[in-house]
Amino acid sequence: MSQPTAADLTLPEASDAPALSERYQQVMMNAFGGPKRVFVRGEGCHVWDDQGRKYLDLLSGLAVTALGHAHPAVLSAITSQLSTLGHVSNFFATPAQVTLAEKLVHLVAPASGTGQARVFFTNSGTEANEAAFKLTRLTGRTRIIAMEGSFHGRTMGALAITSNVKYREPFAPLPGDVTFVPYGDSEALAEAMDDRTAAVVIEPIQGENGVVVPPDDFLTHARELCDAHGALLWFDEVQTGMGRTGRWLASHPVTPDLVTLAKGLGNGFPVGACIGIGRAASLLQPGQHGTTFGGNPVAAIAGLAVIGVIERDGLLRNAIERGEQLVREVEGLDDPLVDHVRGAGLLRGIVLTEQVATSVSDALLDAGYIVNAPRPDVIRVAPPLIITEGQISSFVQALATALRDARP
Numbered sequence: 494m495s496q497p498t499a500a501d502l503t504l505p506e507a508s509d510a511p512a513l514s515e516r517y518q519q520v521m522m523n524a525f526g527g528p529k530r531v532f533v534r535g536e537g538c539h540v541w542d543d544q545g546r547k548y549l550d551l552l553s554g555l556a557v558t559a560l561g562h563a564h565p566a567v568l569s570a571i572t573s574q575l576s577t578l579g580h581v582s583n584f585f586a587t588p589a590q591v592t593l594a595e596k597l598v599h600l601v602a603p604a605s606g607t608g609q610a611r612v613f614f615t616n617s618g619t620e621a622n623e624a625a626f627k628l629t630r631l632t633g634r635t636r637i638i639a640m641e642g643s644f645h646g647r648t649m650g651a652l653a654i655t656s657n658v659k660y661r662e663p664f665a666p667l668p669g670d671v672t673f674v675p676y677g678d679s680e681a682l683a684e685a686m687d688d689r690t691a692a693v694v695i696e697p698i699q700g701e702n703g704v705v706v707p708p709d710d711f712l713t714h715a716r717e718l719c720d721a722h723g724a725l726l727w728f729d730e731v732q733t734g735m736g737r738t739g740r741w742l743a744s745h746p747v748t749p750d751l752v753t754l755a756k757g758l759g760n761g762f763p764v765g766a767c768i769g770i771g772r773a774a775s776l777l778q779p780g781q782h783g784t785t786f787g788g789n790p791v792a793a794i795a796g797l798a799v800i801g802v803i804e805r806d807g808l809l810r811n812a813i814e815r816g817e818q819l820v821r822e823v824e825g826l827d828d829p830l831v832d833h834v835r836g837a838g839l840l841r842g843i844v845l846t847e848q849v850a851t852s853v854s855d856a857l858l859d860a861g862y863i864v865n866a867p868r869p870d871v872i873r874v875a876p877p878l879i880i881t882e883g884q885i886s887s888f889v890q891a892l893a894t895a896l897r898d899a900r901p
């Protein structure tokens with residue numbers, strides 16, 4: 494039998510793509526509604542659709558492609574790992590997996606000694622949270638306190654700590670013993686906690702809820718309360734971690750017991766991690782949790798490449814500077830539709846005075862700029878950390894036009 498050639502296996506040409514939206518609707522489950530565009534290529538901060546139109550990607554595939562599209566360092570790391578050793582399962586170790594774990598432990602818990610912080614690798618954010626959730630049960634307590642407005646993923650455990658009723662209700666009953674308290678409210682958190690609390694789970698910034706930032710001292714209070722009650726403090730940094738806010742973790746300098754990562758870690762190659770610090774590092778025993786793909790060497794090398802480039806190219810600093818520029822320029826428009834811009838680094842929510850974020854986001858897409866509207870009055874901007882000053886300014890100009898056209 495003849496072997497298929499690379500040409501036999503390639504994806505359709507761009508010229509076949511116009512019908513792709515229709516084919517998508519026939520063959521894909523209707524989980525996401527119809528696709529807004531068909532994209533066929535990406536490079537740096539740009540992607541191209543099947544009609545040859547170029548877009549400035551200010552969403553990074555939902556805060557994922559931190560180094561932009563087709564980054565040469567990620568490409569070369571992945572291809573060389575794949576051509577050397579692609580997969581072995583967790584019966585075995587690989588250098589990439591162990592090296593990424595060491596790197597993450599160092600970034601997330603620099604003060605930890607050997608064995609005081611440990612990693613469980615996953616393929617996604619929800620799986621990282623699922624692992625963390627299971628770890629909390631190993632404390633011997635079951636009670637979890639989560640936040641109103643939270644989003645932690647779509648698997649049953651992650652859904653149980655996600656507050657949105659629309660996401661939860663069709664799937665009841667979810668794992669129980671979860672209490673929701675208002676986000677950022679230290680007093681409500683203190684009231685809800687006691688010595689039966691297993692863990693408190695917090696996003697340092699609520700991305701899906703519209704880039705909501707809690708009061709400055711909220712994470713510190715949560716740390717103190719967890720210490721007082723012997724509960725684990727669990728930060729979900731799936732969206733905020735890996736440099737997105739200009740720090741490796743948005744929660745820095747507050748140290749959690751559990752931290753979950755995904756999204757930006759692999760620049761689009763699926764990889765997530767649940768990291769336990771202190772006593773949470775040693776809760777898991779053989780046989781209690783597992784994964785076939787998690788920690789796969791190709792995924793791990795992608796993570797190492799991402800961290801290496803962020804360090805080498807000073808992208809934490811760029812995230813801070815470009816984020817500040819975005820706030821300055823958007824607020825400087827003095828547009829009556831802009832209330833203010835919130836967030837940190839390059840995770841920003843442009844808060845509008847009217848519920849027109851979806852139509853503004855659609856108009857920006859038509860103009861060649863990708864953002865989204867996590868709430869009717871918030872436009873989320875989460876561009877690659879490599880974005881330039883000129884690209885931010887060009888977006889702000891396009892935004893000014895879209896806002897003008899959206900005025901009631």
Ligand code: PMP
Nearest residue numbers: 617618619644645646731732755
């Ligand atoms: N946690 C947070 C804070 C998220 O923003 C998301 C994704 N938007 C998830 C978890 C779930 O990640 P994934 O889609 O990779 O499962």
